[in-house]
């Protein structure tokens with residue numbers, strides 16, 4: 354991994370490259386702005402432009418034919434948010450004076466002055482847009498030193514034959530993305546937090562496991578007897594079945610879990626925590642599975658939402674709201690190996706000890 358910039362040198366840079374009302378430490382923001390994050394579910398763009406927020410930057414996301422455009426949510430004419438506008442042909446139209454913007458964020462109509470040559474100043478400030486896993490991903494700044502970390506994270510088996518692709522509605526969480534992601538890879542809370550979905554209060558001991566670091570974060574094989582069936586659904590696991598949960602963490606805020614069910618069933622859930630601000634996270638959650646494909650996807654959406662709502666309740670209550678990367682700031686237990694590997698990985702990237710304060 355590349356050597357991070359020293360915090361003191363970053364903090365004396367001009368703040369002019371930061372969003373207005375930036376809620377992150379400037380040095381943390383500058384590092385975070387170099388990663389891809391999802392900002393919209395592609396299917397939702399059929400209805401028209403969508404507003405989004407990434408790292409305190411307000412964005413508009415829209416379709417222009419086959420192209421997806423991510424741009425600053427600000428009409429260059431008089432500053433009205435374009436997310437208030439509507440789709441118009443292959444573009445979107447501002448609600449105030451009707452300027453239209455199309456492919457590449459280019460203004461292509463000025464109704465009040467139809468014959469004027471359109472100056473560059475009227476084109477939108479755009480960001481790269483990539484469609485992956487049914488999500489629109491963007492990043493605010495190019496990476497200073499490109500590395501695998503600065504690629505869009507891999508989702509295991511998204512393209513695999515015989516797997517059903519599901520995109521759950523996003524969930525907004527009033528907490529920091531780092532706290533949310535850490536909860537996703539935490540294996541000691543199932544029997545306490547997830548009692549309404551799959552947790553077993555009689556099975557709370559965490560067997561030993563070992564995170565293995567790699568170029569983008571780390572992976573973990575976690576084996577236990579905690580089943581992954583919704584409560585009330587009859588298990589078809591043989592007596593003593595060992596459940597393997599394989600985690601892949603791609604720093605800073607993406608992880609996937611692959612749950613190995615009996616009879617070679619596989620369920621992959623990707624946790625893409627998109628930091629809207631340092632205190633607000635939009636969680637996107639693509640899923641694939643190779644079993645139960647006849648069950649309506651609304652049931653998957655519902656179960657997934659209930660699991661993440663159970664987590665949300667905790668994440669929104671955690672204090673401090675930031676993620677303490679200095680190991681002396683919170684107490685730890687042996688079951689926290691993933692959490693410790695996560696914080697260590699973030700620290701190695703150069704994030705501040707009080708991350709996103």
Ligand code: FES
Pocket residue numbers: 428429430431432433447448449450451452
């Ligand atoms: S403010 Fe958008 S067209 Fe005038």
Ligand SMILES: [Fe+2]
Pocket residue numbers: 536537542546547660664
């Ligand atoms: Fe959880």
